[in-house]
Amino acid sequence: MTMLHTVNKSPFESKTFDTCLGLAKGGSTILLIEDGVYAATTGNSVADKIKNTSDINFCVLDADAQARGIEGKLAEGIKVIDYEGFVDLVAEHDTVQAWL
Amino acid sequence: MTMLHTVNKSPFESKTFDTCLGLAKGGSTILLIEDGVYAATTGNSVADKIKNTSDINFCVLDADAQARGIEGKLAEGIKVIDYEGFVDLVAEHDTVQAWL
Amino acid sequence: MKIALQINEGPYQHQAADSAIQFTKAALARGHEIYRVFFYHDGVNNATRLAIPPQDDRNITEQWIALQKEHNLDLVVCIAAAQRRGMIDEDEMKRQGKDANNIAEGFRISGLGQLIDAGIEADRLIVFGA
Amino acid sequence: MKIALQINEGPYQHQAADSAIQFTKAALARGHEIYRVFFYHDGVNNATRLAIPPQDDRNITEQWIALQKEHNLDLVVCIAAAQRRGMIDEDEMKRQGKDANNIAEGFRISGLGQLIDAGIEADRLIVFGA
Amino acid sequence: MSKKFMYINRKAPYGTIYALESLEVVLIGAAFDQDVSLAFIGDGVYQLTKGQNTKGIGQKSFSPVYMALGDYDVNKIYVEKESLEERGLTLDDLQHLVWEDEDEDYAEKDSIRLVSRSELSDVLDDQDVVLSF
Amino acid sequence: MSKKFMYINRKAPYGTIYALESLEVVLIGAAFDQDVSLAFIGDGVYQLTKGQNTKGIGQKSFSPVYMALGDYDVNKIYVEKESLEERGLTLDDLQHLVWEDEDEDYAEKDSIRLVSRSELSDVLDDQDVVLSF
Numbered sequence: 001m002t003m004l005h006t007v008n009k010s011p012f013e014s015k016t017f018d019t020c021l022g023l024a025k026g027g028s029t030i031l032l033i034e035d036g037v038y039a040a041t042t043g044n045s046v047a048d049k050i051k052n053t054s055d056i057n058f059c060v061l062d063a064d065a066q067a068r069g070i071e072g073k074l075a076e077g078i079k080v081i082d083y084e085g086f087v088d089l090v091a092e093h094d095t096v097q098a099w100l
Numbered sequence: 101m102t103m104l105h106t107v108n109k110s111p112f113e114s115k116t117f118d119t120c121l122g123l124a125k126g127g128s129t130i131l132l133i134e135d136g137v138y139a140a141t142t143g144n145s146v147a148d149k150i151k152n153t154s155d156i157n158f159c160v161l162d163a164d165a166q167a168r169g170i171e172g173k174l175a176e177g178i179k180v181i182d183y184e185g186f187v188d189l190v191a192e193h194d195t196v197q198a199w200l
Numbered sequence: 201m202k203i204a205l206q207i208n209e210g211p212y213q214h215q216a217a218d219s220a221i222q223f224t225k226a227a228l229a230r231g232h233e234i235y236r237v238f239f240y241h242d243g244v245n246n247a248t249r250l251a252i253p254p255q256d257d258r259n260i261t262e263q264w265i266a267l268q269k270e271h272n273l274d275l276v277v278c279i280a281a282a283q284r285r286g287m288i289d290e291d292e293m294k295r296q297g298k299d300a301n302n303i304a305e306g307f308r309i310s311g312l313g314q315l316i317d318a319g320i321e322a323d324r325l326i327v328f329g330a
Numbered sequence: 331m332k333i334a335l336q337i338n339e340g341p342y343q344h345q346a347a348d349s350a351i352q353f354t355k356a357a358l359a360r361g362h363e364i365y366r367v368f369f370y371h372d373g374v375n376n377a378t379r380l381a382i383p384p385q386d387d388r389n390i391t392e393q394w395i396a397l398q399k400e401h402n403l404d405l406v407v408c409i410a411a412a413q414r415r416g417m418i419d420e421d422e423m424k425r426q427g428k429d430a431n432n433i434a435e436g437f438r439i440s441g442l443g444q445l446i447d448a449g450i451e452a453d454r455l456i457v458f459g460a
Numbered sequence: 461m462s463k464k465f466m467y468i469n470r471k472a473p474y475g476t477i478y479a480l481e482s483l484e485v486v487l488i489g490a491a492f493d494q495d496v497s498l499a500f501i502g503d504g505v506y507q508l509t510k511g512q513n514t515k516g517i518g519q520k521s522f523s524p525v526y527m528a529l530g531d532y533d534v535n536k537i538y539v540e541k542e543s544l545e546e547r548g549l550t551l552d553d554l555q556h557l558v559w560e561d562e563d564e565d566y567a568e569k570d571s572i573r574l575v576s577r578s579e580l581s582d583v584l585d586d587q588d589v590v591l592s593f
Numbered sequence: 594m595s596k597k598f599m600y601i602n603r604k605a606p607y608g609t610i611y612a613l614e615s616l617e618v619v620l621i622g623a624a625f626d627q628d629v630s631l632a633f634i635g636d637g638v639y640q641l642t643k644g645q646n647t648k649g650i651g652q653k654s655f656s657p658v659y660m661a662l663g664d665y666d667v668n669k670i671y672v673e674k675e676s677l678e679e680r681g682l683t684l685d686d687l688q689h690l691v692w693e694d695e696d697e698d699y700a701e702k703d704s705i706r707l708v709s710r711s712e713l714s715d716v717l718d719d720q721d722v723v724l725s726f
Contacts, residue, residue, distance in 0.1 A: 001585050008216065008330070010605055012680055013636050015113050019470070019502055022542075023581045034215045035608030038639065043681025063222070063649025067607050069642045069656075073681075082649075083226035090324050091201050091232070097468070097590045098327040100208065101718050108346065108460070110472055110503050112547055119603070119635055122675075123714045134345045135475030138506065143548025163352070163516025167474050169509045173548075182516075183356035190454050191331050191362070197601070197717065198457040198725045200338065206591070208478075210340070212414045213372045215608045218651055241481055242343045245375065248416030252426050258651050261416075280484060284342045286378030286391075286432060296382050300430040302416060312488040319589040320463055320494065327592045330609070336724070338611075345475050348518055371614055388518050410617060442621040449722040450596055450627065457725045460476075 002027060004093035008034035008100070011046045018049075020099040026055035029089060031081075033061045037068060042075045050075055061086060102127060104193035108134035108200070111146045118149075120199040126155035129189060131181075133161045137168060142175045150175060161186060202235040203227050204322035206315060208329030210245035211260035212253070217246055220328040221263050228271055235322040236274045237264075238315045239307075241329070244282040247275070249304035261304050268306035275307045276314045332365040333357050334452035336445060338459030340375035341390035342383070347376055350458040351393050358401055365452040366404040367394075368445045369437075371459070374412040377405070379434035391434050398436035405437045406444045464495045466587040469504035473522070474514060479507045480522050482593040487525075490532035497536040497587070498529075499580060505543045508554040508572070523555070530559030535571040542577045597628045599720040602637035606655070607647065612640045613655050615726040620658075623665035630669040630720070631662075632713060638676045641687040641705075656688070663692030668704040675710045 005024050011017035017039050024030055032040050039046050040060040050058055059079045065071045074080065081089070090096055105124050111117035117139050124130055132140050139146050140160040150158055159179045165171045174180065181189070190196055205224065209216040224234055239246055246260060253259050268275055277287060286302070289309050293301040303309065319325050335354065339346040354364055369376055376390060383389050398405055407417060416432070419439050423431040433439065449455050467486055473479040489496060500508060507526070514521040529535070537557060544550060557571040575583065584590070600619055606612040622629060633641060640659070647654040662670070670690060677683060690704040708716065717723070 001587075003585060006326075008219075008608070010608070010636050010639075013115050013603075013605075015502065022577050023501070023584060025581050025585050028585075034219060035605045035636070038605065038636070038680070041681060044679060047681070064607075067645060067647040067650045067652070067654070068605070068639060069644035069646065072644070083222050084230055086223060087203075087227045087230045087232065090203065090227075090326060091230075095587055095590055096324055096326045097584065098329065098592045100327065100329040100470070100592050101720075103718060106456075108349075108475070110475070110506075113470075113472075113503050115635065122710050123634070123717060125714050125718050128718075134349060135472045135503070138472065138503070138547070141548060144546060147548070164474075167512060167514040167517045167519070167521070168472070168506060169511030169513065172511070183352050184360055186353060187333075187357045187360045187362065190333065190357075190456060191360075195720055195723055196454055196456045197723045198459065200457065200459040200603070200725050208593070210372060210375075210415065212610050214610075215650070215652075222651060240485075241477060242340060242372070245340075245415065250416035250418050250423075250428055250430060250432065252413040252416075252418075252428075254410075254414075257414075257653050280384075281481060283382040284384075284387075285340065285375065286380035286382075288380050288382075292382075293380075298380055298382075300380060300432055302380065302430055302432055312485050313492070315485060315591075316465075316489040316492045316494075319465060319489075319591070320492065325589050325591070327590075329592070338726070342477050344477075345517070345519075352518060370618075371610060387520050411614060442618050443625070445618060445724075446598075446622040446625045446627075449598060449622075449724065450625065455722050455724070457723075459725070 001094040004089050004096045005030045006098045007032055007036040010035040011039040016099050021049060021053065024056055029057040029059060029093060031059045031089060033064050037064045037070060040075055040078045041070050041073045047075045101194040104189050104196045105130045106198045107132055107136040110135040111139040116199050121149060121153065124156055129157040129159060129193060131159045131189060133164050137164045137170060140175055140178045141170050141173045147175045202233045202322045204235045204318035204325045205237045206327045207239050207243035207246060208241040210242040214330040216328040216330055217260055224267060234273055236276055236318040238318055239277045240281055244277050244285055244287045247277045247287055247304055247307040248302050250302050265304055265306045277307050277309045279309050279311055282309055332363045332452040334365040334448035334455045335367045336457045337369050337373035337376060338371040340372040344460040346458040346460055347390055354397060364403055366406055366448040368448055369407045370411055374407045374415055374417045377407045377417055377434055377437040378432050380432050395434055395436045407437050407439045409439050409441055412439055462494050463588040464586065465489060466590045467498045468590060468592045469498065469500050469507055470502045471593060472503040472506040474517065474519055478593040483522055483525055486534060487532060490534055496534050497538060499538045501540045502543050505539055510553060510555050526555055526557060530557060530571055535559035537571045538573050538575050538580055538583055540577055540580050541574050595627050596721040597719065598622060599723045600631045601723060601725045602631065602633050602640055603635045604726060605636040605639040607650065607652055611726040616655055616658055619667060620665060623667055629667050630671060632671045634673045635676050638672055638682065643686060643688050659688055659690060663690060663704055668692035670704045671706050671708050671713055671716055673710055673713050674707050
């Protein structure tokens, strides 16, 4: 089975991103939305965690990244998707786990 | 001036407690309420942070500690107070800063 | 594919309420069926017809109502959560002896079984919350 | 001493709404004056008269109403936050052309200036929220 | 066809309503004859601790309800070992939740399964529906 | 008697409403002729970043309002240095907020004061009223 994980909390204020990373299996996808998109930015300790996790696909929701003005600061290897891409990810994976 | 700080978030899920600790001056008081009371328990990494901060008074709200069943697991040096004690702390300090 | 949504937070306070709408619109645009939208916890507050957001701001409830009309969505408000938070429809108002009601047209109040049913019947269940 | 409170969260969802009440009771017991309680953000949802919490559970709004009556508390609901969230009184209902209202007796709707005023006039301002 | 339902609990009790309202879904859901599991991760493990006395905060304690889960055939309760350890807790700090196995002459069995993060990860991966609170 | 009011902003914009509704209080409060300061700590520093475009999320951007704070005589804006660094941000990532000093022939001056945690701690200690969001 494959799982889509969504994270909507900032990794700098909440442990949610770490919890998700600790439980996500290789081959699954982590989609960063809402305040979770800050995890996709470069130049901080979270970026290293993503860099060191090669077996998980990281995506960020474009609209949320743009709202926060970070679309020019995204770390390498993170795929930018729109809401329809979000829907496609939900359809492509067997289950969706929202890390609230 | 003296400041009363309140923290109502669990230190294991949120960075709020750390932020408060980083900004609280010596001589001020940190009162743990609601889910913040878990910071007052022993046997974890947070207890060490409190132990190493000797110039700040730590208090925990009794009702919140009892609700969570932790009154028997409180770290040494943390003062247990009731709601009236909470009110007294507010009156005794010049300002109150709630770390939400 | 049949997709169901659960919404745990009220409008404006958390973006979760907005994300759920944007997701729903995109899912419909991609040709999926929205099996049900279940409003739980503070999410029930999305169903009020009494809100008057600033004119230059979005109106979250109106957006749900418009989507409901166009796509015949099943918008279910959890009755237990709604009762705690003062969200009631006309039937509940009469049954409970209250003097007003506030649920917008297009939403229906029902039990938690509707959430479990959505989990069983839909191909995917996705939760928006805080 | 004059103490003012600001409450940022709705009832039941967050304990902040409960803590504020317990604090208010204790402050009154200690002989302090509650200068004002200002309901902001989702905190405005504490003022609904339409809630029907489970019979074995507390009723947060009723607790405020009882305290208001006994101590003549000034319970102020922020108008901007209330409009976004569908909390309206009779005057607002008429002015906005709505067909129902839901604010409980004992609460009054007013502007953010009332919060600043509380900061200026009270000896202490304490915020409860999430 | 029965689906595998997983309720994920990550919030401490009383500070927010999620724990209580999640429990309400679990109880209702038990009537639907699906395969039900509960996971307690992070602060969620605090929901299961012993000795909760909510008299002072004016809220009703729902702690006893966890004891009744076995009667509703909810007996797969996964607790993440790392979450307990990080908080300085052990299994002894949690309520002893049990269920009676009809197939074995109503023998009383433990409902709580202490699992490592990696084991829990496998359990999650096997679910059809995940409800998060 | 004028009181020292400090608004503490610790939440990122758009994910929750606190940033917007706090800004509304600050604007109203500016009419009360008190000594007003704003502090941006933790994720609060994200409120001040450049280039916010909210079209895709359906929310109104309130980012331009920060530029107007100077016109309301709100010109003491403290940003915690450590919070910026932890997020990989520098002062260049933030909007350039200014105010005009009447006493110096309307000279344009910077509103943002980059302070260390320890300096900010002293500023907080000096306040009469702290509003937290």
